[in-house]
Amino acid sequence: MLITPELQRRLCDLSLQADGHAFDVRTGRGYSLNATAVESLRVLQQGGDSDAVVGMLVCRCNQHPVVVQAGVLHWLQQLEGCLA
């Protein structure tokens, strides 16, 4: 999934805490992220794309890339909806 410049900006609006709490500084909404989402969001906030997230999770979770890719796509769509 392509990370558009607007989505990239919005991802950087999330102030991420180590405990998984993410605060959207633009809207004031708060979110809870599990450990996998925290690691994935950090990759995106550092400029990585969805392939970088998949690659990181394939290594970390020892799962088939197709499985990981489907999960990451679903999560990105959820994230995009929250940040819209």
Add this chain to the structure above:
Amino acid sequence: MSRPSQDWRGWRVAITGMNAKPENPGPGAAVARCLREAPGYRGRLVGLGYEALDAGLYQRQRIDSGYLLPYPSSGAAVLLDRLDEILAEEPLDAILPCLDAELPNFIHVQAELAQRGVRLLLPDREQLQARDKDRLPALGEAAQVTTPRVRQLTDPRFFDALDEADGWRWPLVVKGVFYDAYVVHGPEEARLRFGQLAAQWGYPVLVQPFVAGEEVNLCALGDGQGGLVGAVMMRKLALTEKGKAWSGVVIDDPELLAAAGRLMAALRWRGPFELEMLRGRDGVLHLVEINPRFPAWVYLSHGAGRNLPAALLELLAGSAAGSLVFPPPRPGVSFIRYAEEVIVDMGEIMRLSASGALTHATTRQAGTTTHH
């Protein structure tokens, strides 16, 4: 006559808006709290109220004395006479009006008060009228800010048969000229609220289409040159029955800030203000209201490191707007409001009712305050 001090930290400042009803408190007590907690402030704070039960007048830890004012409907001349009585008791360096209904009178007497050495930072009459609720669509168009249409009503029969072809459909928002707004879903409810608003605030009653969304507010100072000073943005987390913020969180919304900048450039506003905007479900920001004074949640500005009442005094003391230094906004700083009783001797209430004046015998020294 000695030269007036330019060090605002020692000023004697009067603040209105001392009513503190839990569901809809006035801003005055919060403004007083901001000034009392501003680093270095050691001056005297005077509360100005309209009712003997305005709780802010009795907050000894913040207010040194209190006086009652005549209701705004008495007019500017009566207000000036009363202020002269107060000035004879205690000279003032500045007055911070905090209520919409009194602003026209304070604007009217601003020049006379300046001759008496009392400073105010207020818009002029034209600026005040330009942000009237029924004129917001024109202002919004000038500033390229989306604004719901407004219709003035003097006849509640408007609600009996909405002109859907003209875009009027349920639900609607009915508003008083100065305060209060209700979402209404049908003719019977609308007529009830229309009657309540007309009885309390007079005619006309205003009606707007309802915009579903999240309310986001911005508080700042206008520098009178079209510029914005010290913006603090807030999203409401919890509301009272009247829709006032009971809890809120600082946000950093570039689009909201830009809209505020355009509105200030269009208005060339001078003094404190609050923008009430709605981010609709379509993501569009809609202008709901421009309040011409600090909001009741202004203490959050102190919590966010941008003490706006203190900044206002700095401007009155002659600092250039561009010279004021504010730390970056602190998204995530939140407030939760609570209601607290002030224990007062009945004699104080009676004294204030009878004489219109109340003085708290208080000694303030650096770091300590002793109440008598």
